[in-house]
Amino acid sequence: MTIVVTGANRGIGYELARQYAEAGHEVIATTRGDIPPDLAETVSWQRLDVTDADAVSRLGRDLAAAEVELLICNAGIYPDKGQSLPDGYPPEMWAQVFAVNVTGVFLTVQALLPALARARDGRIAVIASMMGSSSCAAGGSYIYRASKAAAVNLSRNLARDLAPRGISVGAYHPGWVSTDMGGTAAQITPVDAAAGLIRRFRHLTLDNTGCFESFDGTTLPF
Ligand SMILES: NC(=O)c1ccc[n+]([C@@H]2O[C@H](COP(=O)([O-])OP(=O)(O)OC[C@H]3O[C@@H](n4cnc5c(N)ncnc54)[C@H](OP(=O)(O)O)[C@@H]3O)[C@@H](O)[C@H]2O)c1
Numbered sequence: 001m002t003i004v005v006t007g008a009n010r011g012i013g014y015e016l017a018r019q020y021a022e023a024g025h026e027v028i029a030t031t032r033g034d035i036p037p038d039l040a041e042t043v044s045w046q047r048l049d050v051t052d053a054d055a056v057s058r059l060g061r062d063l064a065a066a067e068v069e070l071l072i073c074n075a076g077i078y079p080d081k082g083q084s085l086p087d088g089y090p091p092e093m094w095a096q097v098f099a100v101n102v103t104g105v106f107l108t109v110q111a112l113l114p115a116l117a118r119a120r121d122g123r124i125a126v127i128a129s130m131m132g133s134s135s136c137a138a139g140g141s142y143i144y145r146a147s148k149a150a151a152v153n154l155s156r157n158l159a160r161d162l163a164p165r166g167i168s169v170g171a172y173h174p175g176w177v178s179t180d181m182g183g184t185a186a187q188i189t190p191v192d193a194a195a196g197l198i199r200r201f202r203h204l205t206l207d208n209t210g211c212f213e214s215f216d217g218t219t220l221p222f
Pocket of ligand 1: 006007008009010011012013031032033048049050051073074075076077078100127128129130173174175176177178179180181182183186
């Protein structure tokens, strides 16, 4: 199986790439900077900033002849932790977060559609977050929450439109994971998060396309 993972140089994306490569899959992983030395040989690396529309199109062109069975839109940012409601959340931060967490996902899906459509059961996994659930609105982190809610919404609508082309789409919560983003107080390791996500991706089909699930299989409320 050929799998594309964005933002795979560290954190959950790194672990997804590592585990899929170890299982013998062909992994095409993206990075904005360094290539993890331990995955330099077993994974094919592409430079990609998901906010750079030209770079995303180039990736699509590079993979034009490929069959991509699974695209994992993992790259994401969460810079508004601890912002204050009265005077925080600057507009530049809104623009930056939406460019990565929402537009970046859309552009990547758009660019890879031909390669996904060529596979027999193309699948798209959007790494969203439970914080993108509008039902579980706990307050705070307005930018990140809104961006992840938009990512979930995008997954649902893409699921509807891509089903006739045989492509299924799911939105996923990886758990609270001990990465640079999740911090040291997090509940699970990237190893366990990635293992759980990989199990969920295996179950993504046209029967449950449009799902919103946690890494442990829990169905999440929209
Ligand atoms: N950790 C958690 O508890 C948690 C919980 C819920 C959801 N998530 C989601 O899970 C995903 C991965 O998070 P993580 O915890 O692994 O975060 P992380 O450790 O901060 O890693 C984020 C990854 O995204 C990449 N990235 C950021 N901006 C990018 C851009 N413009 N273009 C391409 N790549 C970019 C980073 O690359 P650089 O190294 O170049 O910055 C890095 O590889 C994110 O979508 C996040 O929102 C995480």
